[in-house]
Amino acid sequence: MTDQSDEPSHSSTDDVRPTPSQRRQLAAITEQQSIRDAVQAVSTDEEHLASLRSELFDVRRDDWRLLVSAHLRGRCLEVNAGYGRRSAVLADLVDDVYAVDPDRSKLRVLAAREDIDDEASITPIHASVETLPVARSQFDTIVADLTGCSYRTVTAHLHSLEQFLTTNGSLVVLADGITRHLGLPERLGLEQTQRDSQRPSVGRATAAGYRSVLQSCGFDAVNVLALFPTAQNVRFVLDATATDTARSLVSMLGAESGDNLRATLGTHAGAHLAQTGLLEPLYPSYCLVASRGPTPSPSSALSFSSPLLVSGRTRSVVLEYDDDTICGVSKIPNKSAHTPIIRRETRLLESLRETETGSPIAETLPEGHLTETRVGPVRTERPLDGTALSATLECTPEAFRRVLSTGVEWVRDFQVAFGDEHRLVRPAELERALTIPSLDLSPPAWAISHPIQTFSTPVHGDLHPENIYVQNGLDGTEGITVTDWEYGTPEGSPLVDAGLFPIHVGTACFGSVEAAVETLFCRDTEYARITADVMQEYGDAVGLSLETIYRLLPLGYIHRIALDWATRSITCYTGKLEERLERIERLWDLLDETRILVESR
Incomplete structure (x- = not known):
């Protein structure tokens, strides 16, 4: 690690900031154990754990780079690199990353992380913007995280950093907008950041204001992306000046908010702001992209004319x-x-x-x-035609039956077409299929107490109403397209899709997985009877007993965990993994209750 002055840490805007003592402890444990174990060891509560995991692992925060990849190349100086989350993904695109941060403990974590590719060329440098130990014109790319800094500080740093770029270099900067400086995202519940009571000077912390500063620094081309809701919680990335993608963003947010009066008024107001271009100065966070001369165009760089990026956990x-x-x-x-x-x-x-x-x-x-x-x-x-099945779901027995039947009938037809011959699976083989030793996950004895008749089939792996699009033909027929197969495999249990889909439909109706499982499988409700009827028809068609279907409900979650663990996806390092493991345990605990309902039919 290149060592310079012992500066205080870059001002973090994360919800719960680790203390200097906690950061030192995290570094010490990471140097001896895995980063995942280290995070668990130093976190004092769930709020702190979630915040630290986000700062360490949530690469969705860096998805802006997918729209500016042409600017990321050569030697890269990364300012305020933190624990190295962004350094690792930048290293996929540039030759070398020089990761600068004023916090020595964070750089120790970066250097020790076993989840960063050994071939990644990352050099930690202990310094601040004011004390950078580098000569002029050394870097093809500079990426600077200046969130949490006042407009005045951002302006000063922009003027300071441009000297370190090569003649045709690019500068990429993350900065807060005026609404975030004023704490609006926090007040609206879009983030949980705890800020000081005194707000920093905001100046012209808008897309136009930052563009003007960069042009005054001598940059020929300046683009501004909006990060929404904020740079610490990136769900969407779009051109801050584009009105068509802004309207689509407002429409998506409106669909999520429901159809109550407040949501409707908010959607109409947002649509007006988007249409008139008034959203441009109001975005909470920006990604500023500036270059000298023509925009670089490395081979195989992504190029989009009017993009709206929607962030996902793995893609x-x-x-x-x-x-x-x-x-x-x-x-x-x-x-x-x-x-x-x-x-x-x-x-x-x-x-x-x-x-x-x-x-x-x-x-x-x-x-x-x-x-x-x-x-x-x-x-x-190709863009999908039709309407997502989830958009047609209402919390009535009739609508529930229609949506559940549509999805389960597709599963039936798919498995009849592609499934293999039935065979007897004995308890030992069944136990292996339900076990992930590295996560101490195994089924209870009663779940594998006797052999079952089943078959192997390709699986979708994430089948829920949002992934099924329905098209109504002029002749009254109904067409279907099933999308988002990232958890699909050529061979798996038929119960992966048959078990997950009812749970997803129930969750959309009743608000949580727990409420869905209780209502559909554990109590004698109208929805439980509908579920049993639909699943019995499915079982009769594919040759599975209702008892087998209900007994192996956790298979869908086990399938997803196994795939995530195999690729070490972001889910393995966040609370999502623990949530799914707990969900599996809960489903096993409910097994006796589901058996009672099955036997009563």
């Missing part, structure tokens, strides 16, 4: 617009470790579409192709 989706209409869909891994997910999905879908089954089920699979790019393999698909 992000870029929706490309033309006159308010989606004209392209690109699915991109958000770190190099996630590239197998994109490849697996494409191979599976191509194989299924090429298989002769004599069934029209292949027509329900999305078409797409794979392109190799600087950020990894990108799967491009």
Whole structure:
């Protein structure tokens, strides 16, 4: 580690900031154990644990780089690198990363992290912007995280950093907008940041203000991306000046908010701001991209004309617009470790579409192709026609039955077309299928007490109403497209999809997985009777008993955990893994109650 002055840490805007003592403890443990174990050891409560995990592992916060990859190249200076989360994903795109941070403990963590590729060229440097031990014109790219800094400080740092760029270098800066300086995202519940009571000077902390500063620094080309809701919780990335993608963003947020009066008024107000361009100065966070001379264009760089990026845990989706209409869909891994997910999905879908089954089920699979790019393999698909099944779901028995039947009938037809012959699975083999030794996950004895008749089939792995699109034909027929196959595999248990789908439908109706399981499988309710009827019909068609279906409900979650663990996806380092493990234990605990309902039929 290159050592300089012992400066205080860059001002973090995360919810719960680790104390200097906790950061030193984290560094010491990481140097001896895994980063995952170290985080667990130093976290004092759930709030602190979630915040620290986000800062360490949540690469969705860095998804802006997928839209500016052409600017990321050569020697890269990263300012306020922190624990190295961003350093690792930058190293996938540039030759060398020089990771600067004033906090020595954070750099110790960066240097010791075993989850960063050994081949990544990352050099930790203990310094601040004011004490950078580098000469002028040394870097092709500078990436600076200046969130949490006042507008005046950001302006000073922009003027200071440009001297270190080469003649055709690019500067990428993360900065707060005026609404975040004023604490608006926190007040609206968009983030949980705890800020000081005194707000920093905001100046012209807008897209136009930052653009003007960068132009005064001598940059010929300046683009500004909006990060929404904030740079610490990036769900969407879009051109801050674009009105079509802004309208789409408002529409998506409105759909999430429901149809109450407050949400409706908010959506109308947001749509007006988007249409008139008034959202541009109001975004809470920005990604500023400035270059000298023509925009660099490395081979295989991504290029979009009017993109709206929607962040995901393992991959992000870029929706490309033309006159308010989606004209392209690109699915991109958000770190190099996630590239197998994109490849697996494409191979599976191509194989299924090429298989002769004599069934029209292949027509329900999305078409797409794979392109190799600087950020990894990108799967491009046609925009989907129709309406997501989730949009038609209402919390009434009739609507519940219709949605559940639509999805389960698709599962039935898919498995009849692609499934293998039935065979007897004995308890020892069943136990292996339900066990992940590295996570101490294993089934209770009663779940594997006797053999079952089942079969192997390709699986979707994440089947829920949002992934099923329904098209109504002029002749009254109904077409279906099933999308998002990132958890798909060519071989698995039929109960992965058959078990997960009812739980997802129930969760959409009753608000939580726990409420869904209680209502659908553990109590004698109308919804439980509907579920049993639909699942019995499915079981009769594919040759599975209702008792087997209910007994092995956790298989869907086990399937997803196993795939995530194999690729070391972000889910393995966040609370999502613990949440799914606890969910599996809860399902096992409810097994006796589900058996009672089954036996009473």
